[in-house]
Amino acid sequence: xxxxxxxxxxxxxxxxxxxxxxxxxxxxxxxxxxxxxxxxxxxxxxxxxxxxxxxxxxxxxxxxxxxxxxxxxxxxxxxxxxxxxxxxxxxxxxxxxxxxxxxxxxxxxxxxxxxxxxxxxxxxxxxxxxxxxxxxxxxxxxxxxxxxxxxxxxxxxxxxxxxxxxxxxxxxxxxxxxxxxxxxxxxxxxxxxxxxxxxxxxxxxxxxxxxxxxxxxxxxxxxxxxxxxxxxxxxxxxxxxxxxxxxxxxxxxxxx
Amino acid sequence: xxxxxxxxxxxxxxxxxxxxxxxxxxxxxxxxxxxxxxxxxxxxxxxxxxxxxxxxxxxxxxxxxxxxxxxxxxxxxxxxxxxxxxxxxxxxxxxxxxxxxxxxxxxxxxxxxxxxxxxxxxxxxxxxxxxxxxxxxxxxxxxxxxxxxxxxxxxxxxxxxxxxxxxxxxxxxxxxxxxxxxxxxxxxxxxxxxxxxxxxxxxxxxxxxxxxxxxxxxxxxxxxxxxxxxxxxxxxxxxxxxxxxxxxxxxxxxxx
Amino acid sequence: xxxxxxxxxxxxxxxxxxxxxxxxxxxxxxxxxxxxxxxxxxxxxxxxxxxxxxxxxxxxxxxxxxxxxxxxxxxxxxxxxxxxxxxxxxxxxxxxxxxxxxxxxxxxxxxxxxxxxxxxxxxxxxxxxxxxxxxxxxxxxxxxxxxxxxxxxxxxxxxxxxxxxxxxxxxxxxxxxxxxxxxxxxxxxxxxxxxxxxxxxxxxxxxxxxxxxxxxxxxxxxxxxxxxxxxxxxxxxxxxxxxxxxxxxxxxxxxx
Numbered sequence: 069x070x071x072x073x074x075x076x077x078x079x080x081x082x083x084x085x086x087x088x089x090x091x092x093x094x095x096x097x098x099x100x101x102x103x104x105x106x107x108x109x110x111x112x113x114x115x116x117x118x119x120x121x122x123x124x125x126x127x128x129x130x131x132x133x134x135x136x137x138x139x140x141x142x143x144x145x146x147x148x149x150x151x152x153x154x155x156x157x158x159x160x161x162x163x164x165x166x167x168x169x170x171x172x173x174x175x176x177x178x179x180x181x182x183x184x185x186x187x188x189x190x191x192x193x194x195x196x197x198x199x200x201x202x203x204x205x206x207x208x209x210x211x212x213x214x215x216x217x218x219x220x221x222x223x224x225x226x227x228x229x230x231x232x233x234x235x236x237x238x239x240x241x242x243x244x245x246x247x248x249x250x251x252x253x254x255x256x257x258x259x260x261x262x263x264x265x266x267x268x269x270x271x272x273x274x275x276x277x278x279x280x281x282x283x284x285x286x287x288x289x290x291x292x293x294x295x296x297x298x299x300x301x302x303x304x305x306x307x308x309x310x311x312x313x314x315x316x317x318x319x320x321x322x323x324x
Numbered sequence: 325x326x327x328x329x330x331x332x333x334x335x336x337x338x339x340x341x342x343x344x345x346x347x348x349x350x351x352x353x354x355x356x357x358x359x360x361x362x363x364x365x366x367x368x369x370x371x372x373x374x375x376x377x378x379x380x381x382x383x384x385x386x387x388x389x390x391x392x393x394x395x396x397x398x399x400x401x402x403x404x405x406x407x408x409x410x411x412x413x414x415x416x417x418x419x420x421x422x423x424x425x426x427x428x429x430x431x432x433x434x435x436x437x438x439x440x441x442x443x444x445x446x447x448x449x450x451x452x453x454x455x456x457x458x459x460x461x462x463x464x465x466x467x468x469x470x471x472x473x474x475x476x477x478x479x480x481x482x483x484x485x486x487x488x489x490x491x492x493x494x495x496x497x498x499x500x501x502x503x504x505x506x507x508x509x510x511x512x513x514x515x516x517x518x519x520x521x522x523x524x525x526x527x528x529x530x531x532x533x534x535x536x537x538x539x540x541x542x543x544x545x546x547x548x549x550x551x552x553x554x555x556x557x558x559x560x561x562x563x564x565x566x567x568x569x570x571x572x573x574x575x576x577x578x579x580x
Numbered sequence: 581x582x583x584x585x586x587x588x589x590x591x592x593x594x595x596x597x598x599x600x601x602x603x604x605x606x607x608x609x610x611x612x613x614x615x616x617x618x619x620x621x622x623x624x625x626x627x628x629x630x631x632x633x634x635x636x637x638x639x640x641x642x643x644x645x646x647x648x649x650x651x652x653x654x655x656x657x658x659x660x661x662x663x664x665x666x667x668x669x670x671x672x673x674x675x676x677x678x679x680x681x682x683x684x685x686x687x688x689x690x691x692x693x694x695x696x697x698x699x700x701x702x703x704x705x706x707x708x709x710x711x712x713x714x715x716x717x718x719x720x721x722x723x724x725x726x727x728x729x730x731x732x733x734x735x736x737x738x739x740x741x742x743x744x745x746x747x748x749x750x751x752x753x754x755x756x757x758x759x760x761x762x763x764x765x766x767x768x769x770x771x772x773x774x775x776x777x778x779x780x781x782x783x784x785x786x787x788x789x790x791x792x793x794x795x796x797x798x799x800x801x802x803x804x805x806x807x808x809x810x811x812x813x814x815x816x817x818x819x820x821x822x823x824x825x826x827x828x829x830x831x832x833x834x835x836x
Contacts, residue, residue, distance in 0.1 A: 078336075080590075080607060095336060096352055096370075096608055098625060113354060114370060114608075114626060116651055139372055139398065140414075142651065142669055157398055157416055158652075160669055160687050175416050175434055178687055178705050178723075190478075193434050193452060196705060196723050208478055211434075211452050211470055214723055214751050216769065219800040220807035221748055222702075222720055222814045227800065236477055239470050240498050242752050242769045246800075257472065257498045258516040258530050260770040274530045274770050274786050288475040288483065288502075295476035302478045334592075351592060352608055352626075369610060370626060395628055395654065396670075413654055413672055431672050431690055446734075449690050449708060464734055467690075467708050467726055492733055495726050496754050513728065513754045514772040514786050530786050544731040544739065544758075551732035558734045 076113075085118065086128075094139060102126075102145040106133030112157070113139040120145055123181075124163040132169060147181065156193060168205065183228070188306065200228025206299070207231045210257075212240040219245040232267065234297060241276075252297050254282050268296070332369075341374065342384075350395060358382075358401040362389030368413070369395040376401055379437075380419040388425060403437065412449060424461065439484070444562065456484025462555070463487045466513075468496040475501040488523065490553060497532075508553050510538050524552070588625075597630065598640075606651060614638075614657040618645030624669070625651040632657055635693075636675040644681060659693065668705060680717065695740070700818065712740025718811070719743045722769075724752040731757040744779065746809060753788075764809050766794050780808070 073087055076095040081087070084101040091105055094113035099105075103118035111117060115137055118129040124146035131137070132151035139157050146163035149171060156175030165179050168187035173179070176194040183197055186205030191197070195209045198217035203209070215229040227246035231237065235249045238257040249255060249265045256272030256279065265271045270279045282296035293301060299314040306314075329343055332351040337343070340357040347361055350369035355361075359374035367373060371393055374385040380402035387393070388407035396414040403421035412431030421435050424443035429435070432450040439453055442461030447453070451465045454473035459465070471485040483502035487493065491505045494513040505511060505521045512528030512535065521527045526535045538552035549557060555570040562570075585599055588607040593599070596613040603617055606625035611617075615630035623629060627649060630641040636658035643649070644663035652670040659677035668687030677691050680699035685691070688706040695709055698717030703709070707721045710729035715721070727741040739758035743749065747761045750769040761767060761777045768784030768791065777783045782791045794808035805813060811826040818826075 095354060096626075098607060113372060114352075114652075116625060140370075140396065140652065158414065158670065176432065176688065180705075193436075194450075194706075210472075210477060212468065212724065212752075214769075216722075216751055220797060220810075221722060221750060222810050223799060223801070223807065224814065224816070225799065225801045238477060239472055240468075240496065240752065244769060256516075257470075257500060258514065258770065260768075272531075275784075285476060287479060287481065289479070289481045295479065298476075298478050302480065304480070351610060369628060370608075396626075396652065414670065432688065449692075450706075466728075466733060468724065494733060495728055496724075496752065512772075513726075513756060514770065528787075541732060543735060543737065545735070545737045551735065554732075554734050558736065560736070 082118075088133065100145070102128040104128050104130045106131060106135060106151065108133055109135040109137075111137045112141070115139065116142045118143060118145045121163055138175070144181070150187065164199075174211070186233070188310070198226075198228065200226045202228060202230045204231060204233040204235075206234045208236045210237060210239045210241075213237045214242045216242060217245050234299060235265075236298070252282060254285075254296065338374075344389065356401070358384040360384050360386045362387060362391060362407065364389055365391040365393075367393045368397070371395065372398045374399060374401045377419055394431075400437070406443065420455075430467070442489070444566070454482075454484065456482045458484060458486045460487060460489040460491075462490045464492045466493060466495045466497075469493045470498045472498060473501050490555060491521075492554070508538060510541075510552065594630075600645065612657070614640040616640050616642045618643060618647060618663065620645055621647040621649075623649045624653070627651065628654045630655060630657045633675055650687075656693070662699065676711075686723070698745070700822070710738075710740065712738045714740060714742045716743060716745040716747075718746045720748045722749060722751045722753075725749045726754045728754060729757050746811060747777075748810070764794060766797075766808065 073091045075093040078095045079093045079097045081099040082101045085099045085103040087105045088107035090108045092110045097115040100118035127146045129145045130148040135153040137155045141159045143161045144163040147165035149167045150169030152170045155173040159173045159177050161179045162181030164182035167185035170188045172190045174193035179197045180199045182199040183201040185203045189207050191209045193211045196214040201215045217226045229243045230248040232251040234252045237255040241255045241259040244262045250267030252268045253265045254270045259272045259276040260274040261276040268282045272279045285295040287293045287295045300318045303311045329347045331349040334351045335349045335353045337355040338357045341355045341359040343361045344363035346364045348366045353371040356374035383402045385401045386404040391409040393411045394413045399417045400419045402419035405423045406425030408426045411429040415429045415433050417435045418437030420438035423441035426444045428446045430449035435453045436455045438455040439457040441459045445463050447465045449467045452470040457471045473482045485499045486504040488507040490508045493511040497511045497515040500518045506523030508524045509521045510526045515528045515532040516530040517532040524538045528535045541551040543549050543551045556574045559567045585603045587605040590607045591605045591609045593611040594613045597611045597615040599617045600619035602620045604622045609627040612630035639658045641657045642660040647665040649667045650669045655673045656675045658675035661679045662681030664682045667685040671685045671689050673691045674693030676694035679697035682700045684702045686705035691709045692711045694711040695713040697715045703721045705723045708726040713727045729738045741755045742760040744763040746764045749767040753767045753771040756774045762779030764780045765777045766782045771784045771788040772786040773788040780794045784791045797807040799805045799807045812830045815823045
């Protein structure tokens with residue numbers, strides 16, 4: 069254990085866990101054996117980090133540097149996260165989750181494992197990610213969104229959903245098994261999406277149908293600007309190099 | 325610390341916290357610095373009370389007298405609650421929540437903060453309250469209801485919902501940004517409400533439309549009484565002075 | 581306390597609790613007085629088992645042998661479970677729940693109590709079971725399903741739902757008060773079910789209507805087999821005597 073690490077005296081930390089420099093571990097938290105935590109990370113109180121499971125492949129839980137895991141969260145072993153993971157409270161992450169950097173996982177979200185997640189993905193509160201899901205970079209999933217995987221429940225067939233880059237799925241929508249939501253597409257609140265959503269289109273309803281193109285939606289801020297692609301106006305929390313790239317692409321797009 | 329206070333020996337309580345007479349604090353619970361808890365309150369086990377945050381204005385978390393916060397709950401600083409707050413388990417309350425007296429918050433509910441809540445509001449299990457929401461007195465929100473706030477997600481525009489006095493939002497309904505649900509109105513289960521709901525009307529469907537007036541709904545208890553306004557027949561948990569006021573108003577209303 | 585019991589030193593276990601042979605109790609867990617735990621069971625960390633309540637009849641919480649209760653779960657007294665109960669994390673079970681053997685309760689599920697549950701029932705993550713529900717054997721409820729009970733909320737009338745044997749309710753569906761979902765029926769994702777669902781039929785939509793018979797649905801595994809009844813092909817986790825009985829019945833059914 070590194071001398072700079074600040075472990076609360078009530079925490080229970082395995083001596084086998086690999087814990088970086090300047091890591092804080094909160095009260096009553098348990099860190100199991102098969103865990104690697106990057107430098108400058110903070111683990112809140114009442115967390116369980118690195119639970120072993122018969123379903124795991126034996127690989128450790130790897131959490132990148134600069135991460136913040138808020139209290140009451142549960143991570144199994146055999147998943148990996150890039151730098152700057154940030155979670156809300158009470159998230160659950162099962163084995164086989166492979167995520168890029170700067171992932172945000174909201175309070176109460178439940179990742180069932182065996183999934184791929186890109187960079188800068190933002191999962192709001194209480195999102196449920198079924199196994200075999202693929203979530204590309206810069207995706208937003210809002211509260212109570214569910215990505216399903218079993219086309220004929222219950223069965224042994226798992227057809228994960230694919231959410232392409234920059235897509236947005238609004239509150240309480242359900243994405244049915246095997247569906248792809250296209251780049252920069254928007255799924256409306258409470259939509260039940262049973263077929264692929266083309267890029268830059270909006271689907272809504274139960275069952276979900278095409279409503280319009282995202283290009284027809286204006287911001288509600290008094291400006292007359294387009295709301296989508298959202299990368300043209302929403303930059304909070306993204307680093308300058310990412311935003312600059314978006315703005316360059318946007319400029320080119322407008323020119324075409 | 326008051327001599328009558330019963331703090332479990334495993335609890336971690338800041339000496340800076342202001343804790344009233346006859347308060348119980350459960351096992352493994354953490355009370356941070358910036359907290360004021362009223363007399364005769366009970367805080368269950370595994371709670372975190374008064375978490376500090378860069379988003380807070382520095383004001384304390386204030387919890388009124390006679391409150392009951394059930395186990396595994398999390399409250400940030402910079403919110404205030406009137407007397408007799410009652411919560412289920414695992415509620416999360418972020419900074420900037422300003423609530424009146426006798427609020428009930430059900431198990432797993434998630435209040436994102438920066439919201440106004442009246443008196444005698446009842447939030448059932450797993451309710452999600454987005455920032456900038458206004459919930460007037462005597463409102464009922466049922467399980468999995470979501471009050472949203474971003475009309476073009478993601479954006480920097482926050483248009484909170486307003487739920488007027490005595491309104492009821494049934495299970496799993498979503499209220500879209502900026503929508504007002506009128507007094508004594510009823511939103512049906514799984515409704516997606518994108519426009520204002522007039523008082524004493526029922527909206528349902530995805531997207532939600534007018535179904536009928538609440539005055540057309542009878543109780544299912546074998547009586548021939550009207551179900552709405554619910555204040556004419558449902559009185560459990562409200563004090564006599566409140567119920568007597570309702571009955572007086574109801575009588576006048578029937579006379580008109 | 582039995583000598584073979586493995587209780588973590590940070591756990592708080594009432595000497596009045598009746599704990600079987602070879603039981604494990606995790607770190608920071610609290611076991612209250614009125615609890616009976618069967619042999620060979622495992623209780624994870626941060627659980628509260630056997631909370632007393634003014635609403636209880638004074639009977640103990642009884643958990644059958646071979647059970648696994650994962651961490652952060654909360655059980656009140658006055659409920660009973662057959663052998664081999666398995667839960668995810670953070671489940672909440674209130675008083676008056678009477679369940680058979682081999683029940684699975686997924687992470688974050690919330691059982692409000694006063695309900696009857698058969699054998700081999702599988703509740704996935706974040707299921708909400710209102711009071712007065714009846715769930716027969718071999719039923720599947722998927723994430724965010726809600727069984728409601730109040731036909732005119734709020735009122736004093738409770739009309740529980742009934743889910744018949746082998747029925748399946750898919751993700752985020754709501755079953756309205758008093759509704760019966762028939763044997764081997766399927767409720768589609770995000771359906772709002774306000775009338776009874778006949779056996780072996782599929783209901784979907786808001787409000788839910790008949791879509792087709794379950795016999796018209798094929799597996800998506802490349803075979804040309806029927807997906808329903810699911811007992812003809814899905815056997816994972818069920819004991820041989822159960823599966824053999826299903827196969828015998830299926831054979832007879834096909835012969836007819």
